[in-house]
Amino acid sequence: MTSKTAPTDIAFGAAPITIEDVVAIARGAGARLTDDADALARINASARFVSDLWREEGVIYGVTTGYGDSCTVSIPPHLVEELPLHLTRFHGCGLGREFDREHGRAILAARLASLSRGYSGVRVELLERLADYIQRDIVPVIPEEGSVGASGDLTPLSYVAASLVGERDVYYNRERKTVAEVLAAEKLAPLKLAPKEGLAIMNGTAVMTAVACLAFDRAQYLAKLATRITAMVSVALKGNSNHFDGKLFSVKPHPGQGQIARWIHNDLDAGEVARNSDRLQDRYSVRCAPHIIGVLQDSLPWLRQFIETELNSANDNPIIDGEGEHVLHGGHFYGGHIAFAMDALKTAVANIADLIDRQMALLMDVKFNNGLPANLSGATADRAMINHGFKAVQIGASAWTAEALKHTMPASVFSRSTECHNQDKVSMGTIAARDCERVLELTEQVAAAGLLAATQALTLRRRDADFNADAITLPLQDMCDQVQQYFATVEEDRPLESALRDSVSRIRAQHWELYPND
Incomplete structure (x- = not known):
C-alpha cells in the first residue's frame, strides 16, 4: 500500500x-x-x-x-x-x-x-x-x-x-x-x-491536462490582479468611478464582467473618485476594463468544465470495461477539448497584457496622465531633465505584450498527419497548453510592471495639492503599502529589474490576497 x-x-x-x-x-x-x-x-x-x-x-x-x-x-x-x-x-x-x-x-x-x-x-x-x-x-x-x-x-x-x-x-x-x-x-x-x-x-491526455490545471489557476489570479491594478490606475488618472456602477452593468449582465465591475467599484468606494474626475468618459483601457477582464472571468466556468471533465475521464485506448467484459476501441486520447480551452484561455489572458500595457501608456504620457510627471519620474524639478522614471519599463511591457499577442495563434488548427497517416488528425493540445503558459508568463511580467507603475503613480499623485487623498481607499492603500515593502519610490533613476522579478515571483506565488470574500 x-x-x-x-x-x-x-x-x-x-x-x-x-x-x-x-x-x-x-x-x-x-x-x-x-x-x-x-x-x-x-x-x-x-x-x-x-x-x-x-x-x-x-x-x-x-x-x-x-x-x-x-x-x-x-x-x-x-x-x-x-x-x-x-x-x-x-x-x-x-x-x-x-x-x-x-x-x-x-x-x-x-x-x-x-x-x-x-x-x-x-x-x-x-x-x-x-x-x-x-x-x-x-x-x-x-x-x-x-x-x-x-x-x-x-x-x-x-x-x-x-x-x-x-x-x-x-x-x-x-x-x-x-x-x-x-x-x-x-x-x-x-x-x-x-x-x-x-x-x-x-x-x-495527462500532460496537457496537468498544464491546463496550472494555467487555469494562474489565469484566475491574473483576472483579480488586473482588476486591482485597474482600480489603482483609475485613481492615479483621476478617473470617473461611475464607469463601474452596478446599474450600468445590470443592462449588459455578463456575470463575470459584472463581478469585475463590482470589484473595481468597491475598490474605488464610489463617489470619492468621481469628485477628482474632470472627464465625462475615460479612455477605453480604463472605462472598458470590466468588459476586457470580464471575458476571462466569464470564460473560467466553462474552462473549468472542459478541464475537469477531461481530468476525470478514462482517456486512453482501448477502454477496458472489466465488469461488463468489453474491450472498446476508440479515440479518447484525443485532446481536442484541452486544445480548444487553452487556445481560448491564452487569447483572453493576452488581452489582459494588452490592457495593462495601454494603462501604462496613459500613466507615462503627460498628454494623457492628468498632471502626473512624465514617465512617472519622482525626481525633483531641478533634476527632472536627466531622470526617466518608468520609460524603459514601459518599453519592456510593450515588448512582453507583443510577444504574448504573437503566441495567441491557435495551436489546435495546426494538425499534422503523422505515424504512417494513422494519426492523421491530431489535437496539438499539449502545444496549446504550453503556449498558454508562455502567454501567462509574459502577462505576469506585464502585470508586474503595471503594478509597480500604478504604485508609483499613486505615490506621486499624493503630492498634488488639489488631489483628494481619500480617493486612495483602504484596499488600494494596503496594496501600495505591501508593494512598497520591497519597492521604494523611484526618485532617481535606478535599475528596476530586481523589483520586477520580485513582483513576478509574488504574482506566481499569489502573494496578495485579492477580493477574498467574493
Whole structure:
C-alpha cells in the first residue's frame, strides 16, 4: 500500500478530482488511492479481464498487437509481456526544456486521476505506485516537446512509465537523480508493467491536462490582479468611478464582467473618485476594463468544465470495461477539448497584457496622465531633465505584450498527419497548453510592471495639492503599502529589474490576497 499517507491526502478513484486538487498536489499535497470498495472492484475487474483475455487469445490493441499503424501486427504470446517495455523505450525521444518539479507532480496527479477511474486495465499496484511517487516526491523528469496531443501525450508520458520500471531520471529531494538510485534509496523495486499498463500510462491526455490545471489557476489570479491594478490606475488618472456602477452593468449582465465591475467599484468606494474626475468618459483601457477582464472571468466556468471533465475521464485506448467484459476501441486520447480551452484561455489572458500595457501608456504620457510627471519620474524639478522614471519599463511591457499577442495563434488548427497517416488528425493540445503558459508568463511580467507603475503613480499623485487623498481607499492603500515593502519610490533613476522579478515571483506565488470574500 501507499506509504506516508495522511488524512488530508487527496484520494483518487471515487470522488472527482478538481483543478484545485491538482494544483495542491503540484505544490506539495499528498495523494492516495481510494479505499472505496466499488471503485477498487472496478479497477480490479478491469485489470483481471485484460489478463484473462489475452491469455485466452483475445485480440486487444496494444496488448496482442503492435501500436498505432502497426495494429495489424500480431504479437505472439511469448512476447506480449515484453511489449510494454518496448513502448516506454522507443518513445524516449522528447526534446526541448524539461517540465519542472511542480509540473511533474501535476502530471502524475492527472494520470492517476484518469487511470483510477477503473477503465484502463491497470492493477491497483500500479496506481498505488503513482500515488507513492507523489507521496515520496519522486517526480519524473519530462521533456516538454514531442507530443501532437492525439494518441495522447505518448512521448512525454513515456518518461512517467519509464520511471516506474526503473529507467531515466527523476527529481528527488529537489535534485535530479537516476530513478534507479532513488528507488534503491526508498527500498522500492521497479515495477514490471502488465501487458496493457505501458499503453495505459502513455496513451492519454495527462500532460496537457496537468498544464491546463496550472494555467487555469494562474489565469484566475491574473483576472483579480488586473482588476486591482485597474482600480489603482483609475485613481492615479483621476478617473470617473461611475464607469463601474452596478446599474450600468445590470443592462449588459455578463456575470463575470459584472463581478469585475463590482470589484473595481468597491475598490474605488464610489463617489470619492468621481469628485477628482474632470472627464465625462475615460479612455477605453480604463472605462472598458470590466468588459476586457470580464471575458476571462466569464470564460473560467466553462474552462473549468472542459478541464475537469477531461481530468476525470478514462482517456486512453482501448477502454477496458472489466465488469461488463468489453474491450472498446476508440479515440479518447484525443485532446481536442484541452486544445480548444487553452487556445481560448491564452487569447483572453493576452488581452489582459494588452490592457495593462495601454494603462501604462496613459500613466507615462503627460498628454494623457492628468498632471502626473512624465514617465512617472519622482525626481525633483531641478533634476527632472536627466531622470526617466518608468520609460524603459514601459518599453519592456510593450515588448512582453507583443510577444504574448504573437503566441495567441491557435495551436489546435495546426494538425499534422503523422505515424504512417494513422494519426492523421491530431489535437496539438499539449502545444496549446504550453503556449498558454508562455502567454501567462509574459502577462505576469506585464502585470508586474503595471503594478509597480500604478504604485508609483499613486505615490506621486499624493503630492498634488488639489488631489483628494481619500480617493486612495483602504484596499488600494494596503496594496501600495505591501508593494512598497520591497519597492521604494523611484526618485532617481535606478535599475528596476530586481523589483520586477520580485513582483513576478509574488504574482506566481499569489502573494496578495485579492477580493477574498467574493
